[in-house]
Amino acid sequence: MTARYMGIAEELRDAIMRGEYPVGAQLPSEAELATRFAASRGTVRQAVAVLATEGLVGSRQGARRIVLGRERSQSFAELHSFAQWARAMGYRVSGQVLQQRRRGAGATEAVRLALQPGEPVLSVLRLRSLEGEPVMLERTVYAGWIAPAVERIEPGCESVTQALYESVGLVFAYGEHLIDAVAAGVQDSKLLAVRRGSPLLRQRRVTTTHEGRPVEWSDDRYRAGSVTFSIRNSVDANPLVRQMGDLRPAP
Amino acid sequence: MTARYMGIAEELRDAIMRGEYPVGAQLPSEAELATRFAASRGTVRQAVAVLATEGLVGSRQGARRIVLGRERSQSFAELHSFAQWARAMGYRVSGQVLQQRRRGAGATEAVRLALQPGEPVLSVLRLRSLEGEPVMLERTVYAGWIAPAVERIEPGCESVTQALYESVGLVFAYGEHLIDAVAAGVQDSKLLAVRRGSPLLRQRRVTTTHEGRPVEWSDDRYRAGSVTFSIRNSVDANPLVRQMGDLRPAP
DNA sequence: TAGTGGTCTAGACCACATC
DNA sequence: ATGTGGTCTAGACCACTAC
Known part of the structure; x- marks a missing residue:
């Protein structure tokens, strides 16, 4: 009801x-x-x-x-999940796991994921494409407790979010996102087919469960021109925050 | 009360x-x-x-x-106004008008500002600095009806938002923001002291009054590494929207 | 001055989480 | 079974806008 x-x-x-x-x-x-x-x-x-x-x-x-306007905001799922967003926009989406390995959490990762340094995490590198064109490079670190479920996902899976929901009932409920611009590094430029140093839109995010338990910490880089983030705000409601950029070390 | x-x-x-x-x-x-x-x-x-x-x-x-967290979101004023944001963060801020001229509205501008093409607008180029370092380049187009008040502001004024409130009682109430990454152009690179083609974080925005009347349309470009935008969202409340980047022509 | 949204109350029932 | 947040009601007063 x-x-x-x-x-x-x-x-x-x-x-x-x-x-x-x-x-x-x-x-x-x-x-x-x-x-x-x-x-x-x-x-x-x-x-x-x-x-x-x-x-x-x-x-x-x-x-x-x-x-004030006629365009509707997207759902949380559409923001959180590249695949769900792209599908809702009517695009053909694909993804490919390029690397995947378990290791111990670094200092920054431990803070983001509410773990102790050295606790096991799963590090995954994924390339996401729209209409066959590589558009986004995703470097995700999953907390150890969800790693087995992530490893069971097939490498070419379109929507990891959906796969995790269907396999273990995991629901992403809250997210924090940091958005800035960076120059493409060596790996970035190779995989996204852009020149080194060219601009990328970076979205770093932590996602947690309903209970506030962090699940993943991700660094997503979009080819310039491929996507735009859009926000409406008002004197009453203000979701967006601008911060100085020197707050945290590069992952 | x-x-x-x-x-x-x-x-x-x-x-x-x-x-x-x-x-x-x-x-x-x-x-x-x-x-x-x-x-x-x-x-x-x-x-x-x-x-x-x-x-x-x-x-x-x-x-x-x-x-879920301990950091508080910033106020609308702090998001809208570079000066008010910087001050709230405890930074020394300055600004300088580099160009200012009246002209007729182009097609894109007319749509953004709810004007007819050719109606008068005021175009302003400002360089904003933090702690004496140039950080952001602001290209703003004001609707004709507010132009006289903008022209009365002194070129080195720190906060245009505050000046407009104090001089004519103008209140910015609603904003829409588009965030992406672009490569620095010739003018960008000169004024921000970065190499051509280096990454900039771009924030384009339209701001309106309480009545929904558009006041300004602006293209702000931040030096990479100088600022980050941050957003918290949840399954329930989702202010952020991701869009394809090919929606509108460059201004 | 009349109309409108902003705030606040006291109570009710339901859906869901937890144990 | 109990507690919790989610929804809904009916009424009240106030602050502000518009005229």
Whole structure:
């Protein structure tokens, strides 16, 4: 059973997508929506809060809500998983494991994965492609407790996220992402077919379970021009953070 | 008067920062917090919702909330304004206008700023420095209606955002940001003192008023290694979006 | 001044986690 | 079986916007 407010949010989102409420237009008042959907004002507020965090509408005390945009944010799965994102966008995606080996956790990795230095981890190098073109190089370190399940995945598997869910029921629930630009190194340039020193978009991330237990720590590098990250924010909700770049050593 | 739930959120946030609830630990139940703060459960839920969108705590039905991290997200102002961000981080910041001229809006700019092509805009090139080192090159296009106020700002002004607020009461309320990596061009490399073709982190953004009226469209390029963008997300809340890079022409 | 969103309450029922 | 967070209601008052 899906929640009432989700249904209301969906109806309003559809209306916005259809252009019934064009960008810049006002939404009906909460009271009006409550009547229309035969729900309490609280439920209606939950619904519009969903749209607000999606960046579709904005609001301020005393004035009607306004429509800010029509594109919808992607789901967490689509952000976390390259394959799920690419599929949702309608691209043909493939992946290939190039290296895979167990070793002891380094100092940085241990901190990221909440392990003791030297505890076993699984290091994997994967090349991801869109429409047959190599687009992203992924260097992932998995915590030891999930390593067996990762090793059972076939090397050409498209979606590791999905494989881990299906094999051991693992759900990625929270992520932290660090985004910056780096120059392509020797290995990067060879595998991504770009010149050495050319710009790459780097996304480093830690992903954890529902319980807050870190599962993986990854360094993903995208060929310049292949992908863009997009964020909507407001005075009220601000997910994005800018940091000085000298905070952590290269992995 | 600040809201009750904000105060509760602050107390809980402080407790997390102090390590009273370390990363991975559980928060008290809503009922317990309601008693402790002499507030209703709804108000307590508003408070923990704040912490959840800040990425500090996570939650799932049936289980206690857990602490995910200790770093707090920055404010919208700190994301939008280079100067306000740098100051909040404790850096000495400076800026210099290198070029400034009025012209007609190009096709892309017109779309971004919700103008007709050819309508007047103000184009400004600024170099931003941290601790005296050039770090970011900012190419901003302002909508014509705000141009006079921008032109009155002195060329060495640190914070344009603050200047516009103080002079005409302009408030930046919503932003959309596109983040990717590009190679330094001729002008980039000269002004940022890097080699041609070296990697830059690019942030393009549109900022609008409370009413949803676009104010500026900007292309900011950071020297690699100088800044990192950081995002926390979860299955529930997902502000970040990844897109194919071939969507829009270079400005 | 009237309308609107922001805040807060007190209570209820349900779905899920934990033991 | 018990506790927990997720959802929903009905009402109230306030701060702010728009006119």
